[in-house]
Amino acid sequence: MTRADHRPVAEPATPPPSLPGRAGRPPARRPSRGRPSLLRRVAPPVLVVLLLLGVWQWAVTVLAVRPQVLPTPLRVVEQGWAFRDVLWANTLPTLQVTAVGFAVSLAVGWVLAVVVDFSPWLRRALVPLLVASQTLPIIAIAPLMIIWFGFGLLPKVLVIALVTFFPIAVGLIEGFSRADPEAANLLRSMGGGRWAEFRYVRLPGALPSFFTALRIAITYAVTGAIFSEYVGARAGLGIYMAQQKNSFRTDLVLAAVGVTALVSVALFGLTYLVERVVAPWIRGARR
Amino acid sequence: MKITVDGLELAFGDLPVLDGVSFDVAPGEFVSILGPSGCGKSTLFGVLAGLVEPDRGRVLVDGAPAGRETFGYMPQKDLLFPWRTVLDNTTLGLEVAGVRRREARDRARELFGPFGLAGFERSRPAELSGGMRQRAALLRTVVQDREVLLLDEPFGALDSLTRTAMQEWLEEVRGRFGWTVLLITHDIREAVFLSDRVLVLSPRPARVAREVRVDLPRPREVGVLTDPAFAAAEAELLDTLRGGTRL
Numbered sequence: 001m002t003r004a005d006h007r008p009v010a011e012p013a014t015p016p017p018s019l020p021g022r023a024g025r026p027p028a029r030r031p032s033r034g035r036p037s038l039l040r041r042v043a044p045p046v047l048v049v050l051l052l053l054g055v056w057q058w059a060v061t062v063l064a065v066r067p068q069v070l071p072t073p074l075r076v077v078e079q080g081w082a083f084r085d086v087l088w089a090n091t092l093p094t095l096q097v098t099a100v101g102f103a104v105s106l107a108v109g110w111v112l113a114v115v116v117d118f119s120p121w122l123r124r125a126l127v128p129l130l131v132a133s134q135t136l137p138i139i140a141i142a143p144l145m146i147i148w149f150g151f152g153l154l155p156k157v158l159v160i161a162l163v164t165f166f167p168i169a170v171g172l173i174e175g176f177s178r179a180d181p182e183a184a185n186l187l188r189s190m191g192g193g194r195w196a197e198f199r200y201v202r203l204p205g206a207l208p209s210f211f212t213a214l215r216i217a218i219t220y221a222v223t224g225a226i227f228s229e230y231v232g233a234r235a236g237l238g239i240y241m242a243q244q245k246n247s248f249r250t251d252l253v254l255a256a257v258g259v260t261a262l263v264s265v266a267l268f269g270l271t272y273l274v275e276r277v278v279a280p281w282i283r284g285a286r287r
Numbered sequence: 288m289k290i291t292v293d294g295l296e297l298a299f300g301d302l303p304v305l306d307g308v309s310f311d312v313a314p315g316e317f318v319s320i321l322g323p324s325g326c327g328k329s330t331l332f333g334v335l336a337g338l339v340e341p342d343r344g345r346v347l348v349d350g351a352p353a354g355r356e357t358f359g360y361m362p363q364k365d366l367l368f369p370w371r372t373v374l375d376n377t378t379l380g381l382e383v384a385g386v387r388r389r390e391a392r393d394r395a396r397e398l399f400g401p402f403g404l405a406g407f408e409r410s411r412p413a414e415l416s417g418g419m420r421q422r423a424a425l426l427r428t429v430v431q432d433r434e435v436l437l438l439d440e441p442f443g444a445l446d447s448l449t450r451t452a453m454q455e456w457l458e459e460v461r462g463r464f465g466w467t468v469l470l471i472t473h474d475i476r477e478a479v480f481l482s483d484r485v486l487v488l489s490p491r492p493a494r495v496a497r498e499v500r501v502d503l504p505r506p507r508e509v510g511v512l513t514d515p516a517f518a519a520a521e522a523e524l525l526d527t528l529r530g531g532t533r534l
Binding site: 180182183185186187188189190191192196200201204205207279281284 | 333336337338355356358359360362363364366368369370379380382383384411413431
């Protein structure tokens with residue numbers, strides 16, 4: 001895949017007579033320095049992973065470790081493939097829980113951040129609470145959620161929202177307040193109020209830090225989903241891992257871990273896709 | 288439309304910033320404001336643009352109190368937003384004022400030629416040179432169609448060649464469109480080259496310490512720099528400013 005740059009190249013302007021020509025030149029396309037091709041970006045991590053797997057395979061074989069303790073990576077892949085139907089059947093509920101939980105988290109994060117941005121009083125009141133919410137030990141709260149809300153969707157959604165709304169809210173709050181105060185003055189001189197300032201300056205200006213926060217949060221979301229299922233669920237990768245661990249199928253536990261990793265990476269990559277659709281200018285601005 | 292600034296006073300807490308600033312601006316006139324750093328020039332613009340309420344004093348347009356829509360304000364930074372194209376940056380003021388997008392774009396587009404930005408409507412601000420960015424910011428101000436343009440050191444961040452070119456360009460387009468301009472600058476030569484009158488502010492708290500009329504024919508070109516009247520005005524302003532910093 002080549003990363004063609006689709007920015008429109010402007011036509012050369014005819015400069016007014018009193019201007020030196022150099023100011024009226026069309027923008028030169030920037031060299032793609034700092035953005036190597038997809039292959040060159042993907043190759044190093046893939047090589048490192050293959051190397052580590054090779055060492056693992058070799059060590060387990062040479063030391064003759066029992067597969068119940070540590071299976072070889074080949075066995076993990078083999079068994080994972082053999083049980084692909086079960087794995088897939090457990091991946092779907094996890095994806096569903098992640099999606100619903102993350103949607104709730106996004107909604108809560110946005111509402112909180114916008115409210116806090118408009119009201120300094122609420123900022124002072126709520127921000128310490130947000131921070132405090134992150135000191136809750138999820139490992140202790142998650143089983144309680146099961147006791148309170150059962151084995152359905154709700155406790156899992158709550159766990160995911162609890163671990164992921166914080167980076168989103170904080171990313172947005174900081175993004176909003178990163179706006180240049182002089183831009184606010186400019187908007188006011190144009191006759192705009194606080195809403196215009198938010199809409200034209202603070203909101204778009206916060207998008208780069210929002211997407212950074214989104215990437216952090218989405219990886220937490222998958223982990224959160226697995227964890228919430230681990231402590232109790234009817235189906236899902238989390239409960240599947242717990243069951244396989246109890247029957248000493250270490251290979252299947254690790255196969256499920258592999259699936260989790262793939263899901264996380266895919267969702268992480270998806271955030272870049274969303275970013276390019278929603279705010280294509282960020283990519284240019286980051287260079 | 289005659290603008291009258293009458294006895295503006297303003298203090299930030301215990302710190303007096305403006306101490307009875309008064310002056311007039313006639314329609315079509317170009318007036319520069321010179322003053323030592325930190326004397327309150329930008330604060331004065333803040334008051335005119337309606338961003339800061341003065342403690343005392345009035346700003347009048349033909350005898351009636353001026354509203355926020357009297358002045359078009361161009362801050363020191365160009366403040367072009369990376370998430371908007373150049374065209375959409377220039378229509379910002381119109382959009383905020385509730386003009387429909389299509390009409391706003393049509394009005395702004397007409398000015399891209401005279402502003403030397405034709406062909407860059409769909410570019411991003413990052414693709415523009417420093418001089419072009421300033422012209423885009425000026426276009427954003429001009430297209431709002433206010434009575435008076437407030438330009439706060441518009442060329443301060445440019446290299447000296449670009450700056451000279453921009454001054455000549457501004458002299459030319461201002462003559463063509465007949466704008467009324469108030470310009471803040473540190474640059475005495477720029478002030479003399481562009482202005483009908485130059486006001487020198489005292490160190491903080493600011494008052495109008497002196498007014499120098501520049502009687503040079505328009506349109507002016509670089510040749511005017513060697514005119515004896517130009518040199519005389521420059522010398523007078525330099526003297527006043529030096530006297531001011533010694534205080």
